[in-house]
Amino acid sequence: MTYAGDAPGEHASSTPDAATDRWRTAWHARWVLPVASAPIEHGAVVVEGDRIAWVGPSSSAVAERHERLGDAVLLPGLVNAHTHLELTGLRGFLEGLDFRDWLRVLTIVRRDVLSEDDLLDAARFGVAEALSAGITTLADCSASGVPLRAMREAGVRGRVYLETFGPDPRQVDESMRALRTGVSRLRDQATELVHVGVSPHAPYTVSPALFNAVAEYARAESLPVATHVAESAAETAFVRDGAGPFADRLRARDIAVQGTGTSPVSLLERTGLLATQPLLIHAIQVDADDIARIAGSGATVVHCPISNAKLGQGIAPVCALRDAGIAVGLGSDSVASNDAMDLVQEARQAVLLQSLRLGTPDALSATTVLDLATRAGARALGLADVGELVAGARADLCAFRIDALEAAPVYDPAVLLVHVLGAGRRAALTMVAGQVLVRDGHVLHADAAVRARVAAAAERVRRWAEAGG
Amino acid sequence: MTYAGDAPGEHASSTPDAATDRWRTAWHARWVLPVASAPIEHGAVVVEGDRIAWVGPSSSAVAERHERLGDAVLLPGLVNAHTHLELTGLRGFLEGLDFRDWLRVLTIVRRDVLSEDDLLDAARFGVAEALSAGITTLADCSASGVPLRAMREAGVRGRVYLETFGPDPRQVDESMRALRTGVSRLRDQATELVHVGVSPHAPYTVSPALFNAVAEYARAESLPVATHVAESAAETAFVRDGAGPFADRLRARDIAVQGTGTSPVSLLERTGLLATQPLLIHAIQVDADDIARIAGSGATVVHCPISNAKLGQGIAPVCALRDAGIAVGLGSDSVASNDAMDLVQEARQAVLLQSLRLGTPDALSATTVLDLATRAGARALGLADVGELVAGARADLCAFRIDALEAAPVYDPAVLLVHVLGAGRRAALTMVAGQVLVRDGHVLHADAAVRARVAAAAERVRRWAEAGG
Numbered sequence: 001m002t003y004a005g006d007a008p009g010e011h012a013s014s015t016p017d018a019a020t021d022r023w024r025t026a027w028h029a030r031w032v033l034p035v036a037s038a039p040i041e042h043g044a045v046v047v048e049g050d051r052i053a054w055v056g057p058s059s060s061a062v063a064e065r066h067e068r069l070g071d072a073v074l075l076p077g078l079v080n081a082h083t084h085l086e087l088t089g090l091r092g093f094l095e096g097l098d099f100r101d102w103l104r105v106l107t108i109v110r111r112d113v114l115s116e117d118d119l120l121d122a123a124r125f126g127v128a129e130a131l132s133a134g135i136t137t138l139a140d141c142s143a144s145g146v147p148l149r150a151m152r153e154a155g156v157r158g159r160v161y162l163e164t165f166g167p168d169p170r171q172v173d174e175s176m177r178a179l180r181t182g183v184s185r186l187r188d189q190a191t192e193l194v195h196v197g198v199s200p201h202a203p204y205t206v207s208p209a210l211f212n213a214v215a216e217y218a219r220a221e222s223l224p225v226a227t228h229v230a231e232s233a234a235e236t237a238f239v240r241d242g243a244g245p246f247a248d249r250l251r252a253r254d255i256a257v258q259g260t261g262t263s264p265v266s267l268l269e270r271t272g273l274l275a276t277q278p279l280l281i282h283a284i285q286v287d288a289d290d291i292a293r294i295a296g297s298g299a300t301v302v303h304c305p306i307s308n309a310k311l312g313q314g315i316a317p318v319c320a321l322r323d324a325g326i327a328v329g330l331g332s333d334s335v336a337s338n339d340a341m342d343l344v345q346e347a348r349q350a351v352l353l354q355s356l357r358l359g360t361p362d363a364l365s366a367t368t369v370l371d372l373a374t375r376a377g378a379r380a381l382g383l384a385d386v387g388e389l390v391a392g393a394r395a396d397l398c399a400f401r402i403d404a405l406e407a408a409p410v411y412d413p414a415v416l417l418v419h420v421l422g423a424g425r426r427a428a429l430t431m432v433a434g435q436v437l438v439r440d441g442h443v444l445h446a447d448a449a450v451r452a453r454v455a456a457a458a459e460r461v462r463r464w465a466e467a468g469g
Numbered sequence: 470m471t472y473a474g475d476a477p478g479e480h481a482s483s484t485p486d487a488a489t490d491r492w493r494t495a496w497h498a499r500w501v502l503p504v505a506s507a508p509i510e511h512g513a514v515v516v517e518g519d520r521i522a523w524v525g526p527s528s529s530a531v532a533e534r535h536e537r538l539g540d541a542v543l544l545p546g547l548v549n550a551h552t553h554l555e556l557t558g559l560r561g562f563l564e565g566l567d568f569r570d571w572l573r574v575l576t577i578v579r580r581d582v583l584s585e586d587d588l589l590d591a592a593r594f595g596v597a598e599a600l601s602a603g604i605t606t607l608a609d610c611s612a613s614g615v616p617l618r619a620m621r622e623a624g625v626r627g628r629v630y631l632e633t634f635g636p637d638p639r640q641v642d643e644s645m646r647a648l649r650t651g652v653s654r655l656r657d658q659a660t661e662l663v664h665v666g667v668s669p670h671a672p673y674t675v676s677p678a679l680f681n682a683v684a685e686y687a688r689a690e691s692l693p694v695a696t697h698v699a700e701s702a703a704e705t706a707f708v709r710d711g712a713g714p715f716a717d718r719l720r721a722r723d724i725a726v727q728g729t730g731t732s733p734v735s736l737l738e739r740t741g742l743l744a745t746q747p748l749l750i751h752a753i754q755v756d757a758d759d760i761a762r763i764a765g766s767g768a769t770v771v772h773c774p775i776s777n778a779k780l781g782q783g784i785a786p787v788c789a790l791r792d793a794g795i796a797v798g799l800g801s802d803s804v805a806s807n808d809a810m811d812l813v814q815e816a817r818q819a820v821l822l823q824s825l826r827l828g829t830p831d832a833l834s835a836t837t838v839l840d841l842a843t844r845a846g847a848r849a850l851g852l853a854d855v856g857e858l859v860a861g862a863r864a865d866l867c868a869f870r871i872d873a874l875e876a877a878p879v880y881d882p883a884v885l886l887v888h889v890l891g892a893g894r895r896a897a898l899t900m901v902a903g904q905v906l907v908r909d910g911h912v913l914h915a916d917a918a919v920r921a922r923v924a925a926a927a928e929r930v931r932r933w934a935e936a937g938g
Contacts, residue, residue: 091877092884096831129875233828309821310888312829339888340875349821352778356822359702360781362565405895405912406598406809408560408920409927415561419779419808424893426873443874451877458878 026063077136077396079377082331088126123150134398161199211271307333329377495532546605546865548846551800592619603867630668680740776802798846
């Protein structure tokens with residue numbers, strides 16, 4: 001994960017420049033899964049520069065170069081629409097904690113034990129994990145902003161939503177100053193692939209006044225917005241009634257809390273945030289009115305099924321959200337809750353949880369849930385031409401081998417990928433904007449020293465915890 | 470999966486005889502996870518013949534031979550307490566079908582399209598998949614009985630519960646004759662590792678009179694018993710009220726159906742089946758009275774979380790069952806519903822689903838759920854000295870490498886295995902009764918031709934389905 005250069009733009013200069021490479025390369029695979037159209041057995045995707053030029057049967061592919069992936073499934077690169085890359089070093093550390101304690105310990109560790117260099121290494125490690133799992137787009141929520149540098153170094157497509165916090169209405173100006181400063185700094189580092197958004201964290205950490213201020217700022221600056229919302233019953237109790245553990249904690253800090261009588265989504269509407277068409281993270285505690293509000297606003301949703309289950313939060317109504325016309329993507333959330341970044345596993349989990357929620361087998365088909373993991377995820381982020389295998393789309397691809405013992409028989413390659421191979425697989429190919437970033441499971445250009453530094457930081461966290469935290 | 474010989478006993482004669490091998494071998498690993506006691510960093514397990522002789526720190530291990538697994542987690546072999554190995558060739562075929570249709574199509578295909586040779590190859594393929602996933606004990610429910618031969622050939626520990634069906638009370642004698650014949654034939658093939666049980670299939674396919682007859686037979690012949698029970702709301706409606714889709718289907722076949730006014734578990738009690746201390750498969754639709762009945766009878770439970778979720782059946786009350794003192798193991802169920810045999814993935818799923826059911830984070834710790842996957846599973850099958858890393862226990866072991874990119878940092882090796890590596894991993898080692906059956910992810914002695922034959926049978930199934938079924 002260390003590259004030839006370290007200044008802005010180093011990626012393009014240290015590797016062949018995809019955007020100006022006019023040679024066409026045909027990538028052949030046993031199965032091509034465009035997701036939005038039928039699988040092609042013995043198919044190919046022709047890439048020219050940073051775009052897809054053609055998709056069809058192998059035998060008809062015309063190109064200067066041919067790369068044969070063999071017994072593999074080739075599909076659009078996976079879109080992970082919710083991560084916290086800077087927390088990668090805390091994987092497995094917060095196991096079993098109640099959500100409020102989980103958030104409290106996390107906040108202290110991030111502030112007191114980990115340096116910004118630690119967070120940057122963690123983010124680099126997380127990006128490498130993402131690439132090795134076939135993820136080509138990352139939408140990250142970050143308090144520090146460092147994941148943007150990690151993304152840019154690695155050549156992945158992505159967005160960093162810089163987080164802002166402030167449950168006390170008296171904090172609005174202070175929070176907004178910090179946010180504006182952070183956004184200016186990050187915007188200087190943005191590239192065509194990686195850009196900046198803002199994220200008022202959640203209704204229990206952001207006052208209505210701060211939601212309002214962020215909404216005005218985002219609209220004025222044309223910044224995309226993301227927010228955690230409707231994740232827990234505790235959050236609903238806090239917003240609706242000013243009650244429960246979140247309220248108790250704020251009151252103990254001498255911060256005024258009052259119930260709004262409305263749902264968390266309705267609060268976003270009242271404070272103007274919903275009008276910014278934000279990416280809504282989680283959206284579990286939503287009723288039919290909330291779904292109508294989201295659909296009417298043009299906001300989108302990212303579903304994080306494993307995190308939601310592991311923390312005992314519940315199952316988002318993904319089918320109902322989709323039926324209302326809302327773009328729903330998939331996210332892994334932080335590996336501090338998840339504990340692995342594996343979007344195929346999230347896809348399988350989304351099917352299992354919707355089936356349980358609706359009491360019906362396979363409530364989402366394998367093809368539908370792969371759409372969530374690719375095209376719909378890109379739509380949820382407002383990214384055009386991403387997550388599709390069609391001529392003219394960005395050349396973001398991933399492939400997984402299907403020669404594992406258990407990958408037989410093959411009745412449907414989408415079922416094979418989601419439910420059989422389903423998890424824990426390294427990508428045979430990960431390509432972003434025409435650049436090959438992973439080949440045969442190996443992350444190219446990755447620096448093994450990053451993993452060792454992340455482990456060393458983890459050792460410091462462990463000692464801190466053993467000393468009483 | 471073809472071996473040196475093909476007659477009974479060929480396995481012992483074609484490989485070194487573990488039972489008489491008095492050389493001790495120490496298996497060293499970065500982490501030894503006895504599950505029932507604390508993890509040992511840099512630990513070793515000493516194996517002598519088919520037993521474990523010693524477990525402790527690497528530096529103190531005394532043995533004639535030393536095998537070093539390196540950066541791996543070594544734990545008791547996994548116990549898969551519910552499979553249908555003969556259905557391995559139908560992986561992914563029945564996707565999205567309603568449970569009744571799922572069962573109907575399955576029954577027709579097994580009867581009309583697949584030969585007994587096809588079922589045997591499917592079972593061999595399923596056993597290889599199990600071994601490659603670190604599974605050392607298989608408890609299989611089978612209509613044909615052929616999985617016993619597949620298990621014996623491969624050297625895995627296991628039991629085949631021969632299934633009997635008969636919803637019509639007039640069928641009891643016929644069903645019992647077939648069952649007795651099948652059991653006699655299978656018992657001739659049993660070995661110390663692999664033995665025979667009986668399985669009256671489920672309350673909606675077995676009349677109360679047949680349950681009663683099987684119970685008497687099992688008691689007289691000291692046969693272990695397993696039955697699917699309390700899997701679906703439709704089953705409960707059938708048993709309690711004589712209503713719903715199962716009842717409609719039987720009445721259409723001119724079979725008398727009447728509600729019993731009781732729960733499925735209570736039906737098992739009334740028909741004498743519960744007194745045989747059966748393995749209860751699924752046990753989702755159980756209330757507090759049912760749990761007390763199960764606990765009082767000495768029956769055990771196997772939980773199949775992924776199958777239950779995928780079919781939309783619900784979440785078994787695993788924590789309540791355990792709190793009542795019931796031995797609960799984990800099962801993958803058939804790959805026709807699951808669609809992969811991966812007990813580590815089932816373990817993770819069990820944690821996620823119990824957390825959702827109870828609305829609390831990590832309702833089962835990683836160590837607890839590994840206990841379900843090993844020692845508690847063996848207890849649920851009534852197997853002594855299995856599923857534990859202690860001196861004197863059977864030498865059934867498995868190991869998984871932890872050098873994958875994402876296997877860092879390590880705060881707790883059980884969390885790492887269950888939640889991070891969690892799925893899709895091939896075992897670095899699978900050992901049954903002192904015999905190494907998998908090394909470095911490769912199933913030793915496996916015959917690649919079996920996989921090809923399973924694929925060819927799948928092609929016949931696909932053509933049959935395309936021709937209208």
